[in-house]
Amino acid sequence: MKGNVIVGQSGGPTAAINSSLAGVYRTAIERGAKKVYGMRNGIEGLLEERYVDLSEHITNDLDVELLKRTPAAYLGSCRFKLPEIHEDQSVYEKIFEILEKLDIEAFIYIGGNDSMDTIKKLSDYGILTGKTCKFVGAPKTIDNDLALTDHTPGFGSAAKYIGTSVKEIIRDGESLVYGKGLVTVVEIMGRNAGWLTGAACLAEGEDCEGPDMIYLPEIPFDIQKFVAKVKQLLEKKHSVVVAVSEGIKLEDGRYVCELGSSVDFVDAFGHKQLTGTANYLASLVAGEIGCKTRSIELSTLQRAGSHLASRVDILEAQQAGGAAVMAADEGDSGVMVVFERISDDPYQVKTEVKNVHKIANDERVVPREWVNEEGTYVTAEFKRYVRPLIQGDVSPVMVDGIPRHLRRPFKC
Amino acid sequence: MKGNVIVGQSGGPTAAINSSLAGVYRTAIERGAKKVYGMRNGIEGLLEERYVDLSEHITNDLDVELLKRTPAAYLGSCRFKLPEIHEDQSVYEKIFEILEKLDIEAFIYIGGNDSMDTIKKLSDYGILTGKTCKFVGAPKTIDNDLALTDHTPGFGSAAKYIGTSVKEIIRDGESLVYGKGLVTVVEIMGRNAGWLTGAACLAEGEDCEGPDMIYLPEIPFDIQKFVAKVKQLLEKKHSVVVAVSEGIKLEDGRYVCELGSSVDFVDAFGHKQLTGTANYLASLVAGEIGCKTRSIELSTLQRAGSHLASRVDILEAQQAGGAAVMAADEGDSGVMVVFERISDDPYQVKTEVKNVHKIANDERVVPREWVNEEGTYVTAEFKRYVRPLIQGDVSPVMVDGIPRHLRRPFKC
Numbered sequence: 001m002k003g004n005v006i007v008g009q010s011g012g013p014t015a016a017i018n019s020s021l022a023g024v025y026r027t028a029i030e031r032g033a034k035k036v037y038g039m040r041n042g043i044e045g046l047l048e049e050r051y052v053d054l055s056e057h058i059t060n061d062l063d064v065e066l067l068k069r070t071p072a073a074y075l076g077s078c079r080f081k082l083p084e085i086h087e088d089q090s091v092y093e094k095i096f097e098i099l100e101k102l103d104i105e106a107f108i109y110i111g112g113n114d115s116m117d118t119i120k121k122l123s124d125y126g127i128l129t130g131k132t133c134k135f136v137g138a139p140k141t142i143d144n145d146l147a148l149t150d151h152t153p154g155f156g157s158a159a160k161y162i163g164t165s166v167k168e169i170i171r172d173g174e175s176l177v178y179g180k181g182l183v184t185v186v187e188i189m190g191r192n193a194g195w196l197t198g199a200a201c202l203a204e205g206e207d208c209e210g211p212d213m214i215y216l217p218e219i220p221f222d223i224q225k226f227v228a229k230v231k232q233l234l235e236k237k238h239s240v241v242v243a244v245s246e247g248i249k250l251e252d253g254r255y256v257c258e259l260g261s262s263v264d265f266v267d268a269f270g271h272k273q274l275t276g277t278a279n280y281l282a283s284l285v286a287g288e289i290g291c292k293t294r295s296i297e298l299s300t301l302q303r304a305g306s307h308l309a310s311r312v313d314i315l316e317a318q319q320a321g322g323a324a325v326m327a328a329d330e331g332d333s334g335v336m337v338v339f340e341r342i343s344d345d346p347y348q349v350k351t352e353v354k355n356v357h358k359i360a361n362d363e364r365v366v367p368r369e370w371v372n373e374e375g376t377y378v379t380a381e382f383k384r385y386v387r388p389l390i391q392g393d394v395s396p397v398m399v400d401g402i403p404r405h406l407r408r409p410f411k412c
Numbered sequence: 413m414k415g416n417v418i419v420g421q422s423g424g425p426t427a428a429i430n431s432s433l434a435g436v437y438r439t440a441i442e443r444g445a446k447k448v449y450g451m452r453n454g455i456e457g458l459l460e461e462r463y464v465d466l467s468e469h470i471t472n473d474l475d476v477e478l479l480k481r482t483p484a485a486y487l488g489s490c491r492f493k494l495p496e497i498h499e500d501q502s503v504y505e506k507i508f509e510i511l512e513k514l515d516i517e518a519f520i521y522i523g524g525n526d527s528m529d530t531i532k533k534l535s536d537y538g539i540l541t542g543k544t545c546k547f548v549g550a551p552k553t554i555d556n557d558l559a560l561t562d563h564t565p566g567f568g569s570a571a572k573y574i575g576t577s578v579k580e581i582i583r584d585g586e587s588l589v590y591g592k593g594l595v596t597v598v599e600i601m602g603r604n605a606g607w608l609t610g611a612a613c614l615a616e617g618e619d620c621e622g623p624d625m626i627y628l629p630e631i632p633f634d635i636q637k638f639v640a641k642v643k644q645l646l647e648k649k650h651s652v653v654v655a656v657s658e659g660i661k662l663e664d665g666r667y668v669c670e671l672g673s674s675v676d677f678v679d680a681f682g683h684k685q686l687t688g689t690a691n692y693l694a695s696l697v698a699g700e701i702g703c704k705t706r707s708i709e710l711s712t713l714q715r716a717g718s719h720l721a722s723r724v725d726i727l728e729a730q731q732a733g734g735a736a737v738m739a740a741d742e743g744d745s746g747v748m749v750v751f752e753r754i755s756d757d758p759y760q761v762k763t764e765v766k767n768v769h770k771i772a773n774d775e776r777v778v779p780r781e782w783v784n785e786e787g788t789y790v791t792a793e794f795k796r797y798v799r800p801l802i803q804g805d806v807s808p809v810m811v812d813g814i815p816r817h818l819r820r821p822f823k824c
Contacts, residue, residue, distance in 0.1 A: 013587050041589050071580050072587035163814050168483050168716035171817060175425050175484035177453050184712075205811060207819045237823075299708045300596075304580035307720060310813065390813035399617065401722065401802035402575050405583060407619045411649075 001033045001329050003105030007054075007321075008039035008046065010111035010118070011079065011141065013072035014154030015161075015306040016317035018406075020110045020138045021074055022067045023321025025054050028106070031329050037102060040410065042078035042109070043118055047091070049098060052410055063406055068314055069396055070405035071306035081114060082121045085128070092125045099133055106134050106328035110321065112141035112152070116336055116360040123334030123356070134328035137336035137356055138320045142303045144195035147362040148354045149338035153320050154303070155195060156313030156389035161305040162188060163202025163390060165298060166211055166243060170203055173239035180291040181234040184241045186211070187278035187297045191247035194218050194366045196302070198378040199386055200243035212240050217247035218365050219375040221256055226281070227288050229376065234291060246277050246297075256280060307403045311392025316349070323351040347388035413445045413741050415517030419466075419733075420451035420458065422523035422530070423491065423553065425484035426566030427573075427718040428729035430818075432522045432550045433486055434479045435733025437466050440518070443741050449514060452822065454490035454521070455530055459503070461510060464822055475818055480726055481808055482817035483718035493526060494533045497540070504537045511545050518546050518740035522733065524553035524564070528748055528772040535746030535768070546740035549748035549768055550732045554715045556607035559774040560766045561750035565732050566715070567607060568725030568801035573717040574600060575614025575802060577710060578623055578655060582615055585651035592703035593646040596653045598623070599690035599709045603659035606630050606778045608714070610790040611798055612655035624652050629659035630777050631787040633668055638693070639700050641788065646703060658689050658709075668692060719815045723804025728761070735763040759800035 005028040009017055021038070028036045038057075040050040052075070058064060067074060083091060099107065107122065109115050116137045123135040139146050144155035166186055173184050188197040194216025204210030212233050215221055233240045248256045260280035278295035286293040316339065323337045335353035342348040370382040396403035417440040421429055433450070440448045450469075452462040464487070470476060479486060495503060511519065519534065521527050528549045535547040551558050556567035578598055585596050600609040606628025616622030624645050627633055645652045660668050672692035690707035698705040728751065735749045747765035754760040782794040808815035 009587075013584050044589070070583065072583040074587075076589065077587045078589055160813060164719055165713055165717075167814060167817070168718060169712055171482065171484040172425050172712050172716040174820075175421075175486075175489045177456070177488065177490055202814055205814060205816070207817045294712070296711045296713070297709065298713075300581055300584050300706070301577055301708070301710075301713070304584040305577075306580060307576055387812060392813070393810060395807075398805060400799060401572055401804070402579060402614055402617060404617070405579070405619045408586075 001028065001031045001105055003103045004035040004037060005033045005106045005108065005325060006037040006039060006051065006099070006102065006104045007108040007110065008042040009073035009075050009077050010042040010109060010115040011077060012303060013077060014140055014142050014303050015071045015157040015309045016153045016313050017072070017110055017140050018070045018074045019068040019314045019317035020140060020153060020321035022064050023318035024108050024138065024325055025058055026064065027322035027325040031325065038075045041076040042080060043082070043095070044078035044080040045076065046098060047094060057409070066397060066404060066406040068318065069306055069309070069394060069403065071304040074406065074408060079114065082118055085121060085125050095122065096131060104133055106136065106325060108136055108138060108321070108324045108328065110138040110140045112143070112146060113361055113363065116356045119336065120334060120356040120360045126333065134331065134333040136324040136328045136332060136353070138324040139336055139338065142196060143190050143193050145193040145363045145365065147359050147364045150341040150349060151339060151389055153313060153317035156310040157305070157308070158196055158302050159199035159202060159386055160310045160390035161302050161308045162196060162199045162298060164308055166200045166241070167203035167208050169296060170208055170211065170241050173241055177238065178292040180289065181238045181240065183230055183282065183285045183291055183293045184239070185278040185282045185293070185295045186241065186243045187246050187276055187295065188243055189298070189302055190217065190245050192217055192363060192365065194245050197243055197245040198366060198382050201378050201383055202386065202390060211243045213242045213376045214378055215242070215244045215248050215376065216366055216371060217245040217249065218368070219371060220251040221248040222251070223284070227285060230285055231289055234289065244277055244281065248277060307396045309394045310390045311394050312389055314394045319351060327353045344384050344388060347391070413440065413443045413517055415515045416447040416449060417445045417518045417520065417737060418449040418451060418463065418511070418514065418516045419520040419522065420454040421485035421487050421489050422454040422521060422527040423489060424715060425489060426552055426554050426715050427483045427569040427721045428566045428725050429484070429522055429552050430482045430486045431480040431726045431729035432552060432565060432733035434476050435730035436520050436550065436737055437470055438476065439734035439737040443737065450487045453488040454492060455494070455507070456490035456492040457488065458510060459506060469821070478809060478816060478818040480730065481718055481721070481806060481815065483716040486818065486820060491526065494530055497533060497537050507534065508543060516545050518548065518737060520548055520550060520733070520736045520740065522550045522552045524555070524558060525773055525775065528768045531748065532746060532768040532772045538745065546743065546745040548736040548740045548744060548765070550736040551748055551750065554608060555602050555605050557605040557775045557777065559771050559776045562753040562761060563751060563801055565725060565729035568722040569717070569720070570608055570714050571611035571614060571798055572722045572802035573714050573720045574608060574611045574710060576720055578612045578653070579615035579620050581708060582620055582623065582653050585653055589650065590704040592701065593650045593652065595642055595694065595697045595703055595705045596651070597690040597694045597705070597707045598653065598655045599658050599688055599707065600655055601710070601714055602629065602657050604629055604775060604777065606657050609655055609657040610778060610794050613790050613795055614798065614802060623655045625654045625788045626790055627654070627656045627660050627788065628778055628783060629657040629661065630780070631783060632663040633660040634663070635696070639697060642697055643701055646701065656689055656693065660689060719808045721806045722802045723806050724801055726806045731763060739765045756796050756800060759803070
């Protein structure tokens, strides 16, 4: 490379997003980039000319290793949608002016659907105006819902966290005794795609039966059938654990979490609150069956749990960052790095690049045939798909009993 | 030992409760016990003559290591309060009949306050009726609220989980940008004692400022001051993280979590729901300040998170189990094993036994001087106290990407 590289992070954080940043940095340096800039808060910060010189923050190999173990966007994230090119060109002019001033040859954006929309528009504008800067996306999302790629960095670590936590929750529930039984509803992220919720099946093994039911958002949720199944299960065992996506919906399209708010729970200021899906279902079961229930939201922890990252995920994230730089250096623009799976066992993947026009704003959901007919659990195909992605550990660098992250001297 | 040993687990599970079970088993075998029985679901199961021969389940050293890494009571837990001896002797007669049938010389109970009440009553009854069986307690509670001991097994691992998770949550919050800022309220267990909530300070380090405020249940909570502090903080930083105990109360004694329910949130069956403390405070801040807020309950995960256990805690838990057997073998009864801290740095402790009459039904809270004057953070003394307890790791035995636990072929 002759010029410089700039990299940004966008959308919801993951445990692997900084490993992609590390990959971009290392490959850019290896390929001769003079400077590697980091946008602070993605394209939003770039527009305000907020960026850092990454070599000031990543000074040695240990820094790279710490960065790979640091959750959430090191550079700060953003949610910023560029206008359509024909609507407002001034934003584009400003961005390209900054890129030219910084002598940027490759613009790498680590993100999900919305971020790929940014890559698409910038690349289109570059072509329209005859600029030479290349725009390449590195995939990132715990939701695993990007099109044209086997999976996305960030998903494997979240899946490992979910499988482990659900297994620990199952043990906890089994050890408790209540007269009419105990039902635990675990709420997992993923509004439209059930990849993460399906990963609850990873709790299964010789030492654990796994959760009793798994409900994905792809399949309409039937409340009465759900309660009947729980009742049935409680006849055979005293602790029932159910994994549900935060986005499960009724046949008529209403989110289950909206049902809770139909009773008009308002806070002290009159703001209507949406109670969680798990919370609603737990109270429903308590009412219908009279057993003890509890709801657990894995919440932010599932995307920030770097201490339990998957080695496969962290290394692939780094690889995706590196491949993005390589693609730009080789002249690609308007593309995203994707993973193509060659085989499940032994697990083998290769990276390629695909046109972002076919990826941006699309959403990949769990295939219907990877869920059982009743819609209450994932199938063997799903398990075969997800298991390789959680293999191996990235041992945290422990300092005084707590995982160490890479210091960030600047504010996002 | 000439006779047999029986051991039970009681109360809320922890990540270390099975390490104490391992300690009881190993020391009992070493000291010549012929059989080591495990009560299934504590004293409640014993009364139904449900118990197992532990040698059938712990068959080698690897089993011991797996048991130490398995969260929640392996034998199943219970919450069972024995009647006062003068009220109903028939229960006692039944228990002693079973103990005599099994030739039990030492009865070890791993638990918290309520479990020590069981040890107290059984020991008293034994003395009153001239029995030779010895009754000894091994301390266990994540709440760390037992009297006469420096700390309790289970606390250190929960504290390590809390420190790590809060640190990851802080990073996550810092990476996000919202116009008026983001306030995250993290709810931590401990209704009356703030040890666990205080452990949120462990997130602090060279790479993390730690949470912005910590509210313990020992100190009355002032809602207006809290909101004012949050406002102040948002002027300096865009992400504010607050750790609160689930048990914080107003000056007038009402729990903060009760305030949420005052607006009569009822589920589909008319059952009034208590919304959580964090949930209430997050919605309050959103209303008062108009910023983005989120609430996170660490919930069951903080007591079941074996994958992130503290080595000090797991080894001390095992030691406590062993010391309980030793005490019984040496003729002690009606006592609990306690830890006495000799020094903070280097950290040194020794075990002793203390009379359960002085422990049962008592509760040890965080000293007032270990919290700052404003009541919004713990002091250096608290930090010095807690830091040694989270040191070292117990690497999980990973099988196919997920931590392995000891199989339990019997149902609790």
